[in-house]
Amino acid sequence: MKIFRKPVFTGFAPNLTKSDVSIAAAFLFFPWKWPKLKIGKNTVRAEQWLKNYFSTKHCLAFDSGRSALFFILKSLDLKPGDEVLIQAYTCVVVANSIIQAGGKPIYVDVGDNFNIDCVDLEKKITLRTKVLIIQHTFGNPANLNSLLKLAKKYQLTIIEDCAHALGIKCENRWLGTFGDAGFFSFGSDKPISCGRGGGVITNDETIAKKLFEFQSSLPEPNLIKILQHLFSFLVFDNAKPIYNLGVGKWILWFSGKLKLINKIIYPEEKRGQAVGFYPSLLPNCLAAILLNQLSRLEEFNRHRCEISGIYQKQINNQKISLPNPENFAIPWLRYPILVAESTKLLASAKKNGIILGNWYDAPIAPKDADSSVVGYQHRFCPNAERLAKQSVNLPTDISISRSDAIRVAKLLNAF
Ligand SMILES: Cc1ncc(COP(=O)(O)O)c(C=O)c1O
Numbered sequence: 001m002k003i004f005r006k007p008v009f010t011g012f013a014p015n016l017t018k019s020d021v022s023i024a025a026a027f028l029f030f031p032w033k034w035p036k037l038k039i040g041k042n043t044v045r046a047e048q049w050l051k052n053y054f055s056t057k058h059c060l061a062f063d064s065g066r067s068a069l070f071f072i073l074k075s076l077d078l079k080p081g082d083e084v085l086i087q088a089y090t091c092v093v094v095a096n097s098i099i100q101a102g103g104k105p106i107y108v109d110v111g112d113n114f115n116i117d118c119v120d121l122e123k124k125i126t127l128r129t130k131v132l133i134i135q136h137t138f139g140n141p142a143n144l145n146s147l148l149k150l151a152k153k154y155q156l157t158i159i160e161d162c163a164h165a166l167g168i169k170c171e172n173r174w175l176g177t178f179g180d181a182g183f184f185s186f187g188s189d190k191p192i193s194c195g196r197g198g199g200v201i202t203n204d205e206t207i208a209k210k211l212f213e214f215q216s217s218l219p220e221p222n223l224i225k226i227l228q229h230l231f232s233f234l235v236f237d238n239a240k241p242i243y244n245l246g247v248g249k250w251i252l253w254f255s256g257k258l259k260l261i262n263k264i265i266y267p268e269e270k271r272g273q274a275v276g277f278y279p280s281l282l283p284n285c286l287a288a289i290l291l292n293q294l295s296r297l298e299e300f301n302r303h304r305c306e307i308s309g310i311y312q313k314q315i316n317n318q319k320i321s322l323p324n325p326e327n328f329a330i331p332w333l334r335y336p337i338l339v340a341e342s343t344k345l346l347a348s349a350k351k352n353g354i355i356l357g358n359w360y361d362a363p364i365a366p367k368d369a370d371s372s373v374v375g376y377q378h379r380f381c382p383n384a385e386r387l388a389k390q391s392v393n394l395p396t397d398i399s400i401s402r403s404d405a406i407r408v409a410k411l412l413n414a415f
Pocket residue numbers: 064065066067090091093094135161163164184185186187197198
């Protein structure tokens with residue numbers, strides 16, 4: 001019976017480990033740790049860790065990936081009307097950051113690999129185009145050779161959006177180090193996670209100087225938000241194993257209602273507005289969890305490759321298309337498949353206690369975000385719209401065992 005089977009999730013704090021929960025609980029319940037909730041040495045240690053790992057000159061931590069992108073763009077001194085190229089099949093918070101930094105997002109269609117399409121990109125370049133954001137969707141490296149050539153030809157600043165891609169190499173070089181700056185997300189569903197966080201890496205002195213100025217003038221993180229993030233670890237740790245019994249679902253719903261846990265995207269953001277409590281510094285307590293997660297980054301990525309390999313080998317339903325088999329060995333953040341009846345597949349999996357992912361269910365996701373306020377109109381990017389309708393993503397995170405992956409593959413084959 002479904003209720004007695006281990007639930008399989010694609011989201012819901014997928015990277016959460018027992019040691020992260022212990023760190024969160026210590027910050028919540030040991031009063032001698034309270035003075036170090038907001039500020040302490042962990043944030044600088046995390047920045048140092050990333051700087052060493054990527055061998056870049058600079059790394060700066062922020063409260064999120066969206067704030068990291070906002071500050072990179074601010075450091076470029078965009079003038080009104082300056083255009084920023086960005087792929088559709090992205091998240092609304094990315095578009096918000098562009099607008100809030102004074103830029104105009106120009107949406108480019110994607111190829112079937114979920115990444116920006118170079119032919120459509122060149123068509124959308126104008127005299128006002130200043131920046132190209134390269135998103136490595138689901139961790140799959142974008143077509144860097146062509147994109148770098150185009151950026152050089154049209155003198156565009158390159159920002160790599162590595163929100164889905166941490167610790168991945170392309171032609172022996174880290175994603176995040178190809179452009180003028182790269183940014184990461186440490187949000188709850190990302191390659192590694194401290195609840196909410198982000199970081200920038202850059203070798204560009206002008207960008208770095210401005211970023212340091214912005215960072216040093218940021219307010220301390222909001223205490224309520226910090227507590228919500230810490231509580232989320234405890235809530236998800238307790239609710240996930242009993243989710244199929246119904247109790248876990250109730251705990252999550254009730255914790256949300258009581259505002260014990262945070263939201264990934266706030267309603268204001270879905271309407272294109274900023275929220276009052278961000279941007280801020282990355283809290284010291286979340287940086288402690290980040291360091292713990294970073295220590296397992298390579299293990300997590302190896303695991304993602306292994307689970308993706310199982311999907312690649314075992315899914316053989318003709319109604320389902322798999323991503324390019326050449327990319328077998330990449331640690332997909334979520335393994336993306338395409339299926340005409342995606343909503344039906346999501347519902348049928350749910351009935352079997354398997355919650356599959358729906359990234360991205362709209363060209364400017366999530367579906368309930370108002371994409372018109374960020375300048376996207378229906379039919380701008382037809383392929384992104386088709387992918388949004390057909391894509392379903394499978395979990396690859398550390399909590400997914402080989403037998404879970406086989407169970408998912410069997411369910412898909414029977415669909
Ligand atoms: C492709 C992409 N870039 C950037 C971000 C922003 O990251 P964060 O949630 O840390 O602000 C997201 C968020 O979901 C994303 O999907």
